[in-house]
Amino acid sequence: MASDQAGDVGSVGREALAYADMLHNLAHYLAGNEPDAQDLVQETYARALRSLHQFTPGTNLKAWLCRILRNTFVSEYRRRRGSPVVGGLDTVDPVPDVADREIDALRKVMADEIETALMSLPEDARAVILLDLEGLTEVEVAEVMGCAVGTVKSRLSRARAALRRRIGDAAR
Amino acid sequence: MTCADARDLVLAHQRGALTPGEDTAVREHLAACTTCTRVESAERTLTEVLEQRLPQHPAPLALKRRLAAEWPAPPRSRTSFKRFVMPALAAAAVVLALTPLLYHRLVVVPAQRDALVSEAVNDHVRVLLSQRPMDAESSDIHQVKPWFGGRLDFAPVVAFGGDAEFPLRGGAVGYFLDRRAAVFLYSRRLHAVSLFVLRAEGLQWPARRLETSSRGFRVIAWRAGELGYVLVSDVDAGELRTLAAKVMGEPA
Numbered sequence: 001m002a003s004d005q006a007g008d009v010g011s012v013g014r015e016a017l018a019y020a021d022m023l024h025n026l027a028h029y030l031a032g033n034e035p036d037a038q039d040l041v042q043e044t045y046a047r048a049l050r051s052l053h054q055f056t057p058g059t060n061l062k063a064w065l066c067r068i069l070r071n072t073f074v075s076e077y078r079r080r081r082g083s084p085v086v087g088g089l090d091t092v093d094p095v096p097d098v099a100d101r102e103i104d105a106l107r108k109v110m111a112d113e114i115e116t117a118l119m120s121l122p123e124d125a126r127a128v129i130l131l132d133l134e135g136l137t138e139v140e141v142a143e144v145m146g147c148a149v150g151t152v153k154s155r156l157s158r159a160r161a162a163l164r165r166r167i168g169d170a171a172r
Numbered sequence: 173m174t175c176a177d178a179r180d181l182v183l184a185h186q187r188g189a190l191t192p193g194e195d196t197a198v199r200e201h202l203a204a205c206t207t208c209t210r211v212e213s214a215e216r217t218l219t220e221v222l223e224q225r226l227p228q229h230p231a232p233l234a235l236k237r238r239l240a241a242e243w244p245a246p247p248r249s250r251t252s253f254k255r256f257v258m259p260a261l262a263a264a265a266v267v268l269a270l271t272p273l274l275y276h277r278l279v280v281v282p283a284q285r286d287a288l289v290s291e292a293v294n295d296h297v298r299v300l301l302s303q304r305p306m307d308a309e310s311s312d313i314h315q316v317k318p319w320f321g322g323r324l325d326f327a328p329v330v331a332f333g334g335d336a337e338f339p340l341r342g343g344a345v346g347y348f349l350d351r352r353a354a355v356f357l358y359s360r361r362l363h364a365v366s367l368f369v370l371r372a373e374g375l376q377w378p379a380r381r382l383e384t385s386s387r388g389f390r391v392i393a394w395r396a397g398e399l400g401y402v403l404v405s406d407v408d409a410g411e412l413r414t415l416a417a418k419v420m421g422e423p424a
Contacts, residue, residue, distance in 0.1 A: 013243040017388040020239055021406050024231035025362065038235050045239050062408075098207075098214040106217045111225045118226065133222055133362055137189075153180065160183075164218055 012061065016048060019062050022134060023069055029126050030073050032119060040077065044069040063140040066131060070144050073123075102168040109167050117166040125159035132156055173201045178208045182215050223361055224339065230300055230406075236388055285378060288402070291349050293389045296366040296404035299346070299357060306342030306357055316343040320354050328354035328369040329399060332418040338365065348402075349375065358415065365405035365415060372400030381416075383409070392416045 023044060027037040047068050048055075055064055109117075118126055124145065131141045141156070142149045178201040184190050185198045202209050231239075308319035313333030320328055323345050334340030341357040346368070353370035372395050381394040390412050393402045403416055 014385060017236070017239055017243060018385065018390065018406050020236050020388050021228075021230035022362070024235065025229045028229035034229075037229065038232070041231060041235060042238065045243065049243060098210040100210065103210065103214050103217055106214065106221055109221055109225065111227050114221060114225055115227050129222070130362075132183075133219075133226075135361055156183070157180065160215065160218055164214055 012052060012055065012057075013049075015061055016045070016065060019065055020045075022062070023065055026066065026127070026130050026134075027069060027073070029118065029130055030070070030123055031077055036077060040069060040073055043072050043076065047072060060136075060140055062134070063136050063144060066134075066136065066140075067144040070127060071146075098164070099168075102164055105168040105170075106164065109170075113170055114167060117163055117170060120166055121159060121162055124155065125162060128152060128156045129159050129163065173197045175201075175205060175208050178202065178205065179211050182208075182212050186212070186216060186219070223359060224341075226362070228362055228364070233297065240387065285376070285382065288349070288375070288377075288393060289382075289384055289386050289391050292366075292368060292391050292393070292402045292404045293386050295346055295348060295353075295355075295368060296364075296389060299344075299355065299366050300364055306355075307344040309342040311340045311342075313340060316340065316356065319343060320345070324352055324354055326371050326399070328356075329396070330354075330356060330367070330369060330419060331421045332415075334358060335418070338415050338418065360405065360407045360411055360415070363405055363407045365403060365407060365412070367419060368400075368402040368404075370400050371398060373398055375400065383413075385409075394420070396420070 020041065024037055024041050027040040027044075028034065031037045031040055044065060048065055051068075055061065118129065121129075127145065128141060131144055136144065138149050138152045138156075142152045145152060145155075147155075178198055181190060181194060181198050185195060188195075190198065202212055308316045310316050311334055313330065317328065317330065320343065332338075338358045338360055341359055341364075343357070344355045346353050346355040348368050348370045351370055353368045356367040356369070358365040358367065377395045377400045378393055381392065383390075383392050385391065389404055389406050390409055391402065391404050392412055393400065394416070395401070401419065403412055403419070405412055407415075
């Protein structure tokens with residue numbers, strides 16, 4: 001029995017380590033600097049290992065690790081940074097119209113410009129954009145963010161609209 | 173359907189996450205509404221830009237090594253060891269002493285296979301860490317493949333030129349073990365996938381398709397005629413299999 005459990009740990013561990021790049025990328029865009037990103041990833045894996053018994057086999061390991069990383073970030077890093085968290089993204093305003101020049105700006109944006117625009121958004125906006133980009137479902141993003149699915153939908157929609165606007169503003 | 177309803181559903185529509193009824197309603201609305209069509213176009217473009225141009229920050233190798241050292245390796249079952257492995261090893265020792273051919277198959281071949289996997293992961297990491305753009309940076313396979321002409325002593329046969337799921341980012345010439353290889357770089361969302369194509373002659377290439385993982389990366393290797401193919405990435409195993417099927421030209 002103990003051997004089976006240990007075997008599970010090894011098996012999940014191999015799979016978990018495959019997400020190191022993804023988690024580091026998410027950590028980098030949350031923390032905003034390399035040393036904190038590395039610490040955040042290392043602490044995420046340490047916490048995951050300690051609470052491995054809480055992971056349900058067959059569920060999404062990637063989403064589970066993202067949730068641990070995000071919770072670690074909130075509890076350990078966000079407080080001392082004092083940066084904006086949600087920044088008005090939970091409004092129910094409709095998605096605004098889009099001008100053709102906004103689409104043109106998107107097509108021409110360079111890598112460093114899009115990174116700067118993304119980093120100018122509040123942390124939760126960055127998180128939902130990246131988690132969505134990683135292929136997590138709205139339900140999984142909601143579990144990671146600790147909010148309702150409806151909130152994820154509106155937050156993602158507003159976050160992407162805000163990102164488009166910032167890219168458009170930078171292109172002017 | 174109102175514009176507000178349609179815009180709320182645009183992302184789910186693009187990801188194929190709507191019910192058939194909702195999807196039809198969104199399509200009909202977009203066909204009749206130019207302002208919402210612009211929103212849809214902007215969302216699609218933003219997704220492409222994020223997937224293809226947002227700088228990626230993969231975990232440094234030193235961090236991966238630390239993580240791998242801290243995470244427990246799968247243990248060996250003592251019960252199994254006593255009951256099965258010990259007798260098997262004893263039998264194997266006899267067989268190995270008697271038959272060099274079996275020795276080659278049981279010892280040399282796995283070692284060569286491990287070397288191949290290790291080389292593939294190292295080369296993929298080099299591609300990821302390289303600050304230089306790909307030598308032939310193009311999403312058009314008909315520009316990338318001709319670029320190899322005169323740079324390789326074989327023609328890399330790759331039918332898959334990328335698609336929305338796995339866009340092609342470019343190609344380059346690299347070294348794989350003792351020979352030159354064609355390197356094709358694809359993307360899967362934010363992840364990079366390297367495809368190495370090389371002459372397999374003289375190498376102990378796996379007789380059957382090899383699927384394994386090493387240092388957090390997944391590897392699929394196979395042989396087609398004289399050429400060996402290796403795919404490496406940190407994407408999910410299923411996604412890498414999907415790309416392998418496309419490269420091999422297997423029907424979806």
